[in-house]
Amino acid sequence: MRVTFTANGKPVEADDVWEGESLLYVLRERVGLPGSKNACEQGECGSCTVYLDGTPVCSCLVAAGQVQGREVRTVEGLTDENGELGLVQQAFIDAGAVQCGFCTPGLLVQTDALLDNDAQPSDTDIREALSGNLCRCTGYEKIMDAVRLASARKCAKAASE
Amino acid sequence: MSTRTIQGQKNLQDIRQASKDGIGGSPLRPDGTLKVKGEFAYSSDMWHEDMLWGMALRSPHPRANILSVDISEALKLPGVYAVLTHDDIPGSKFYGLEIQDQPALAIDKVRYHGEAIAIVAADHPETARRAVKKIKVEYEVLTPIVTEEQCLNPEVYGYVHEPHEFKSHGYGNICHSQKLVHGGGVTDEIRALADVIVKSDYEVGMQDQAFLGPESGLAVPAEDGGIDLYVATQWLHVDRQQMAPVLGLPEEKVRLTLAGVGGAFGGREDLSMQIHASLLAQRTGKPVKIVYARDESFFGHVHRHPAKMTYEHGVTRDGKLVFADARIVLDGGAYASASPAVVGNAASLGHGPYNIPNVRMEAIALYSNNPSCGAMRGFGAVQAAFAYESQMDKLAAELGMDPVELRQLNAMSEGDSMPTGQVIDSPAPVAELLQRVKDMPLPPPLDLENVDVRTLPGALSNTSHGEGIVRGIGYSVGIKNVGFSEGFDDYSTARVRLEVIGGEPVAMVHTAMAEVGQGGVTVHAQIARTELGVEQVTIHPANTEVGSAGSTSASRQTYMTGGAVKLAAEAVKQAVIEKGRRRYGWTQNDLTLAGGKVVSESQGALIPLVDLLGDEAVDLTREHHHRPTVPFDKETGQGFGHVQYTFCANRAVVDVDVELGLVKVVELTAAQDVGKALNPLSVIGQIQGGCTQALGLAVMEEIIVRDGKVRNASFTDYLIPTILDTPPIPVDILELPDPNAPYGLRGVGEAPTVSATPCIVAAIRQATGKALNRIPVRPEHITGTL
Numbered sequence: 001m002r003v004t005f006t007a008n009g010k011p012v013e014a015d016d017v018w019e020g021e022s023l024l025y026v027l028r029e030r031v032g033l034p035g036s037k038n039a040c041e042q043g044e045c046g047s048c049t050v051y052l053d054g055t056p057v058c059s060c061l062v063a064a065g066q067v068q069g070r071e072v073r074t075v076e077g078l079t080d081e082n083g084e085l086g087l088v089q090q091a092f093i094d095a096g097a098v099q100c101g102f103c104t105p106g107l108l109v110q111t112d113a114l115l116d117n118d119a120q121p122s123d124t125d126i127r128e129a130l131s132g133n134l135c136r137c138t139g140y141e142k143i144m145d146a147v148r149l150a151s152a153r154k155c156a157k158a159a160s161e
Numbered sequence: 162m163s164t165r166t167i168q169g170q171k172n173l174q175d176i177r178q179a180s181k182d183g184i185g186g187s188p189l190r191p192d193g194t195l196k197v198k199g200e201f202a203y204s205s206d207m208w209h210e211d212m213l214w215g216m217a218l219r220s221p222h223p224r225a226n227i228l229s230v231d232i233s234e235a236l237k238l239p240g241v242y243a244v245l246t247h248d249d250i251p252g253s254k255f256y257g258l259e260i261q262d263q264p265a266l267a268i269d270k271v272r273y274h275g276e277a278i279a280i281v282a283a284d285h286p287e288t289a290r291r292a293v294k295k296i297k298v299e300y301e302v303l304t305p306i307v308t309e310e311q312c313l314n315p316e317v318y319g320y321v322h323e324p325h326e327f328k329s330h331g332y333g334n335i336c337h338s339q340k341l342v343h344g345g346g347v348t349d350e351i352r353a354l355a356d357v358i359v360k361s362d363y364e365v366g367m368q369d370q371a372f373l374g375p376e377s378g379l380a381v382p383a384e385d386g387g388i389d390l391y392v393a394t395q396w397l398h399v400d401r402q403q404m405a406p407v408l409g410l411p412e413e414k415v416r417l418t419l420a421g422v423g424g425a426f427g428g429r430e431d432l433s434m435q436i437h438a439s440l441l442a443q444r445t446g447k448p449v450k451i452v453y454a455r456d457e458s459f460f461g462h463v464h465r466h467p468a469k470m471t472y473e474h475g476v477t478r479d480g481k482l483v484f485a486d487a488r489i490v491l492d493g494g495a496y497a498s499a500s501p502a503v504v505g506n507a508a509s510l511g512h513g514p515y516n517i518p519n520v521r522m523e524a525i526a527l528y529s530n531n532p533s534c535g536a537m538r539g540f541g542a543v544q545a546a547f548a549y550e551s552q553m554d555k556l557a558a559e560l561g562m563d564p565v566e567l568r569q570l571n572a573m574s575e576g577d578s579m580p581t582g583q584v585i586d587s588p589a590p591v592a593e594l595l596q597r598v599k600d601m602p603l604p605p606p607l608d609l610e611n612v613d614v615r616t617l618p619g620a621l622s623n624t625s626h627g628e629g630i631v632r633g634i635g636y637s638v639g640i641k642n643v644g645f646s647e648g649f650d651d652y653s654t655a656r657v658r659l660e661v662i663g664g665e666p667v668a669m670v671h672t673a674m675a676e677v678g679q680g681g682v683t684v685h686a687q688i689a690r691t692e693l694g695v696e697q698v699t700i701h702p703a704n705t706e707v708g709s710a711g712s713t714s715a716s717r718q719t720y721m722t723g724g725a726v727k728l729a730a731e732a733v734k735q736a737v738i739e740k741g742r743r744r745y746g747w748t749q750n751d752l753t754l755a756g757g758k759v760v761s762e763s764q765g766a767l768i769p770l771v772d773l774l775g776d777e778a779v780d781l782t783r784e785h786h787h788r789p790t791v792p793f794d795k796e797t798g799q800g801f802g803h804v805q806y807t808f809c810a811n812r813a814v815v816d817v818d819v820e821l822g823l824v825k826v827v828e829l830t831a832a833q834d835v836g837k838a839l840n841p842l843s844v845i846g847q848i849q850g851g852c853t854q855a856l857g858l859a860v861m862e863e864i865i866v867r868d869g870k871v872r873n874a875s876f877t878d879y880l881i882p883t884i885l886d887t888p889p890i891p892v893d894i895l896e897l898p899d900p901n902a903p904y905g906l907r908g909v910g911e912a913p914t915v916s917a918t919p920c921i922v923a924a925i926r927q928a929t930g931k932a933l934n935r936i937p938v939r940p941e942h943i944t945g946t947l
Contacts (some may be wrong), residue, residue, distance in 0.1 A: 015849055018285070018287055020287060021287075028206070029184065029208075033199070034199070034202075034206040034208075035198070035199020035200065036175075036199070037203070037205075037373070037374070037423070038205055038375065038452065039373040039374065039375065039423070039455070039876075040455040040876040041877070042455060042456065042875060042876060042877060044875070044876035044877050045373060045876050046375060055767040060456060074199065075197075075198070075199035076198065076199045076200070078197075078198075079198050085194065085197065085198070089197040089198065090197075092193075092197050093189055093190070093193040093194065093197055095190070096187070096189075096190075096842040096843070096845075096846055098190060098193050098196050098197060099424075099678040099679070099680065099846055100372070100373070100374065100422060100423050100424040100425075100677060100678025101193075101197075101201060101421075101678065102190070102194030102203060102372075102374040102423030102424060102678075103373055103419075104196050104197055104372040105197075105199050108197060123330070124613050124615050124616055126884075127615070127786040127884045127885045128621060128885065130882045130884045131621065131884055133883075133884070134373065134876065134881055134883060135371075135373070135606040135884070136371055136372055136373050136424050136426070136850075136854075136881060137424055137678050137846075138846055138849060138850050138851045138853075139846075139848075139849030139851075139852055139887060139890055140849075140851035140853065140887045141845075141846075141849045141887075141889065141890050142845075142849070143884065144844055144884070144889075
């Protein structure tokens, strides 16, 4: 089948999609957006998290056909059109929250969504919001630092605007 | 041209301080931006026009004879390009890290659940999956050899490998053994010297590395008949060394390039898909990509050895250790992998960082029909640390002593001997590290009036509002070796090039080091900046075009490849200075490079590198070997076996719901001596990550194997700590330089994984009063409903 949808603001179409293919597979193997990662493909680790019509989902659990005509935003879409890093992306780098980085794309999308809903989450709010994203390298401490840093920068930016 | 001085750069210190990104600083990762943009190419992201997908058929039985394999139906499936069995292997059929006992594809029998029997290449992963299902294998299922008793009685239960099949280090189903005797050993006379004796059995379950990036890579057939493989691994050269004979190729025709690695932790030391993808690419003439699914990853790599241990310690009334006696049985599974080295570590480090006048130890690894076990972070030191630290707490309880005080009373320090007789010739601040974690402020006590239930045991499940919750505190310390031991010629190679690009002096560092997330690439750039006094450093992709870097394991890469980068950069520096001496007749003996210039310590800057180098590059390669070690004597365990030791101490604070058996680690504190923190941000990240894997082993992580079958090969059922399970991890770093190591550094990555598990269990014991001799601690162990 043919699937057409919007990925990071641009229309894309994928041909010869098999019915059982996931959105994750289509993004990674058919439309050239491999940023979403394939760690468990069971919805357990969060590495493949993308926005689907503005809501973060595990793209491995979404059948490709379900995204027909809808809007997908991936980690690649967190960078602006000039290639400038988004606020959450920069905070992850600055805080040392990226080690192997395989969990990072999913965490970035989930953190972006968290801060959109609540720019100043408590530590427990952060832990609850990110509890579906496994990381094996960092021990999460620097991820907490990164989210706190992103939150502070977002609030400072909002205050200055 | 005469020597000239550059204005405004008089003081060498000023010039050096211009670079904050040298060693001791925390510059950002060179791969960080790509990783946050989703543009970093991990091994599973490899793509080639016209590529095929490979997949393996794996055994559902832990032990069976293969009576027949019929691939004809699979071959008929449209889109299938090849189906291969061991009959199709052009070269040697076996490989292995230390003992070549593992068939690339099963021959006549399978020895573990998940062993690969046949491989398929097809045009879509789903086609490959369907083809795998169409391969018909007829088995004669045999009773698996899975318990210690079965393994040790091969004449009754059988051999995992028939004695004639290959020559192992051991005999029967024993893959390797190591004994150790120190002082007077352990005799009745020595036992009689102790006032208090504590003896217990301990058990450690099978832990998995559970790295997030699945085993994967792309094999591309080359025009010269060779193979180019892009792969996530820990050691490119040893992969090649094992692959080439199987592929029937000379090593130079097997070229490996490191693709992005999504974590490793020892799980990528052994081959996984490397040979399979290459065989399929050879056969089909097309690029072949293999990406393991998560369940296949659990089958397709070695795990941490599960262990059964018996420990006996004797101590005087005033708390001095008199003797220690231990037996460690490690289940190595079907193939040897790194078991011999793991046994060596278990035996030599198995009594911990303590001065014990009389010691006996026996460590063995068994062959069984359980999953193969090999390298995992902490490598042979983790299992024993759980046992000896549990023993310390029991001794302290018997004596009525503070457990930290008992440890400090017996702690080894510089100049003391290991039970192997090796004198520790660099700082060993065991007592100080314990003091540091003890002195750190404790988290506030549980305030049930104002508590957020999400922070309690059970957390989001809302299982408790504080009733039945008890707090406990535990301490631990551990010891780990750094680098490869027992006479292994451990070395690494680095190539450093200095040249002018775009009007700037630029250094390039080329090594075969596997960057698996630990941050080695950042440190290499820091070393090049420091030694060459330049800001711009590029990291060449790691591949087999340069000499071996050895493995990214054993906490050795900063020491070994960092050391090689230092040597190569120093050689480049000397060559550049020599070039200047020849050209300008400099006679000063105090020349170095700093701030992009050649500098005299006494006279300041002499010439910019840009002017000195012009369009000539200086490009040099150096090897770094660490000081030699020797194998341990087989019977006594004596010998200078390890290069360097590293120590970490921890304190855990836990809340336990004693009714439901649920544990919440409230805080996990670490203090570690790192010799010199080349990159403090990365060092702290490594320690926190290592502590978290230890937390996993303490309370949740275990591959459940029953009758040789893996029961939980998924992230649904194999639990690793989430951000909700993981507490704040304050880290206190001590920097006592090791005079034998580059920059005085000490390997960092593994020590916290060795030490942090026991303190969590100690804290749960303190909260519950339960013995808890097995990890991971499960709810039923706490509630007593087992």
